Amino acid sequence: MKTLLDQEQLNDGVQELADAINSQYGNTPLTIVGVLTGSVVLMADLIRKLNMPLRVGVVQTSSYQGTERGKLTINSEMMLDITERDVLLIDDIFDTGHTLQEVRALMHTLGPASLKSAVLLCKTGRQEVDWRPEFVAFDIPDEFVVGYGLDYNDQYRNLPFLACLEEADIA
Numbered sequence: 001m002k003t004l005l006d007q008e009q010l011n012d013g014v015q016e017l018a019d020a021i022n023s024q025y026g027n028t029p030l031t032i033v034g035v036l037t038g039s040v041v042l043m044a045d046l047i048r049k050l051n052m053p054l055r056v057g058v059v060q061t062s063s064y065q066g067t068e069r070g071k072l073t074i075n076s077e078m079m080l081d082i083t084e085r086d087v088l089l090i091d092d093i094f095d096t097g098h099t100l101q102e103v104r105a106l107m108h109t110l111g112p113a114s115l116k117s118a119v120l121l122c123k124t125g126r127q128e129v130d131w132r133p134e135f136v137a138f139d140i141p142d143e144f145v146v147g148y149g150l151d152y153n154d155q156y157r158n159l160p161f162l163a164c165l166e167e168a169d170i171a
């Protein structure tokens with residue numbers, strides 16, 4: 001597998017993401033909602049770099065089978081109460097944008113005081129929605145990537161670096 005971002009680059013990118021979030025929110029209490037399962041590694045690293053009073057919840061979505069998108073399902077039972085809270089939605093990657101768009105729409109119906117989004121990765125030229133997360137650590141080329149939480153059929157999430165999945169890896 002070809003390494004796209006090594007551990008040091010990931011750590012630096014997550015630190016910059018945390019710096020931007022810390023300077024945006026200051027000491028304002030924040031509710032983080034991570035999208036399972038891809039955001040777990042980012043969440044673990046990011047929340048330890050945030051300084052404000054923090055609540056951490058999760059929402060589960062699933063849409064992919066292999067590298068193809070399927071129908072999106074959202075399970076929000078473990079999201080925490082977000083009404084009148086400042087909320088930051090966290091995901092691993094912004095690809096077409098439909099996943100975060102749908103989760104965001106669901107969360108807006110619950111009346112948060114504010115709602116912003118942060119992602120580790122934004123895939124260049126893939127978006128089918130007319131907005132972009134307020135916080136993005138890395139813009140990457142249009143390749144299928146795994147590691148640092150991202151999977152291919154539930155494999156490779158534990159790689160400590162980010163790699164491009166190539167035809168040979170799939171076969």
Ligand code: IMP
Nearest residue numbers: 038094095096097098099144145150151
């Ligand atoms: P979107 O709805 O197209 O923006 O897709 C977002 C979700 O698809 C992310 O939460 C990921 O779980 C998954 N995804 C998109 N691109 C990749 C990739 O390159 N590798 C692994 N997962 C991906």
Ligand code: MG
Nearest residue numbers: 036037038092
């Ligand atoms: Mg995901």
